Amino acid sequence: MPTTPHARTRARRAALSTLLIASAAVLAACAALDTPRAQEVDAGASGEAAELRLGYFANITHAIPLIGVADGTYADALGETTLTTEIFNAGPAAVEALFADGLDATYIGPNPAINAFAKSDGEAVRIIAGATSGGAQLVVRDGITSVEDLRGATLATPQVGNTQDVALRAWLLDNGLRTSVTGGDNDVLIAPQENAQTLDLFRQGALDGAWLPEPWASRLVVEGGGNVLLDEKELWPGGDFVTTHLIVRTEFLAQYPETVARLLEAHVATGEWIAAHDQEAAQAANSAIEGLTSKKLGDDVLLRAWSNLRSTNDPVAGSLQTSADHAAETGVSDKVDLSGIYELGPLNAVLAARGHAPVSAAGLGSE
Structure with a gap:
């Protein structure tokens, strides 16, 4: 019981x-x-x-x-x-x-x-x-299957400078894609916003993806039809x-x-x-x-x-x-x-x- x-x-x-x-x-x-x-x-x-x-x-x-x-x-x-x-x-x-x-x-x-x-x-x-x-993933729309597919994409994070925002920017930079905190030149546009708004915009097709903590990563997958491009644990020793x-x-x-x-x-x-x-x-x-x-x-x-x-x-x-x-x-x-x-x-x-x-x-x- x-x-x-x-x-x-x-x-x-x-x-x-x-x-x-x-x-x-x-x-x-x-x-x-x-x-x-x-x-x-x-x-x-x-x-x-x-x-x-x-x-x-x-x-x-x-x-x-x-x-x-x-x-x-x-x-x-x-x-x-x-x-x-x-x-x-x-x-x-x-x-x-x-x-x-x-x-x-x-x-x-x-x-x-x-x-x-x-x-x-x-x-x-x-x-x-x-x-x-654990518990953070980059979830993307159909058609994006590699990091290079993100060039020109718009991705969301919870807030500028938060944990997932930094992780996404660092991973993109490691893969040769620039982002800007101040609105300068970039290869991928990062649009920090509240997680609930991210889910709504993703469903509407207004976002290409987002790097989010749980349960929002799972909500994008289950409720928004997204696909996991990267689980952050893959980037760390022992996950x-x-x-x-x-x-x-x-x-x-x-x-x-x-x-x-x-x-x-x-x-x-x-x-x-x-x-x-x-x-x-x-x-x-x-x-x-x-x-x-x-x-x-x-x-x-x-x-x-x-x-x-x-x-x-x-x-x-x-x-x-x-x-x-x-x-x-x-x-x-x-x-x-x-x-x-x-x-x-x-x-x-x-x-x-x-x-x-x-x-x-x-x-x-x-x-």
Whole structure:
């Protein structure tokens, strides 16, 4: 018999007792943050915030927060801290909200996180956990069967500078096709827009294709009659690359380490449940999407999209520098030194308390 949301919540609430162990290690890790703001934080501060403002997307690539927020795991873990959530369509918008002090933490793709780190000279944000690997594809109309067929085509991405936008531009450049961020000469026109608009225009024949995350790649295939020209996993060693990870404002991490520990506890607990309840988790994520958008994914789209994703605590840090290099090569951003972008000590404390192996920052931060 499938477990109910309330049963899952009760079970996870019991597991949250490990917070007392994990929080002590998190406090030590956060005290070691080498930033001006961290050095100013009063060592006697409680470490718990009155409110945590969390961003994420109504996309299947954000399954961990979709499921964990909807079934109460996050609220339970945070205890007396009020959880406030906001839904975004793409990473750059979430970064803008974070910089405007409208968010404390957000699930996001790699390139917007890189941009946030670079724009603040490495001060504003830290990546504290992985969430999803995989789940991005270039889907095209009939008649396009090779990269050369894309010359003169119009392709969509979710937003300029977002993860899929950078990946598409880099892949085209590697294949001798130019794109322009500023409207200059190009071989392929990139038209960033909201994913729902992309689906509508693709159906109408007004777009030749799009590089999108799930479930939108599957929607273009199943609902729009498109064909996969490239699955992004083919470009990465072992098919493993970061699609979604969790970032936090550095100041918030330093000031409220216990709240961050509780956030990570909910994140890990939800990931454990997903791993143990694969198909039920797919349906739970779909129900959460419906609750946020009033639209539920069809079973064909859901199952196709879910099979292309892997929920993970590992931020796949080794792929991040490559993403940053791609952004610089395509003119989306300047070259950036990512040293210090990861702060994985709090996550590894939670993982250790729950009997899991640690994850690596690949030399780009603290573990």
